[in-house]
Amino acid sequence: MFGGGIPGRKPGVSARAKSQFDEFDASELYCPNCRRAMPVRKRLLLILPEGDKYEYLCARCLTSVGEKLDKSRAGDVKLII
Numbered sequence: 001m002f003g004g005g006i007p008g009r010k011p012g013v014s015a016r017a018k019s020q021f022d023e024f025d026a027s028e029l030y031c032p033n034c035r036r037a038m039p040v041r042k043r044l045l046l047i048l049p050e051g052d053k054y055e056y057l058c059a060r061c062l063t064s065v066g067e068k069l070d071k072s073r074a075g076d077v078k079l080i081i
């Protein structure tokens with residue numbers, strides 16, 4: 001009798017972003033109010049034909065620290081009016 005040795009298979013976690021064209025997605029931005037880089041919250045501001053407009057708010061003081069137009073869905077979206 002030999003204890004069944006199950007080889008530990010770890011899934012490759014080292015999936016680093018290879019693409020240099022990764023979409024800009026900030027997790028921290030400089031907040032002028034806190035005077036340092038702060039974690040941000042992403043808030044959907046507007047839905048435009050060319051994409052979704054997001055606003056980044058400082059997670060601490062909720063100052064707006066940036067905006068972004070997310071075009072990833074643009075072109076695929078069909079507006080049904």
Ligand SMILES: [Zn+2]
Binds near residue numbers: 058061
């Ligand atoms: Zn802040």
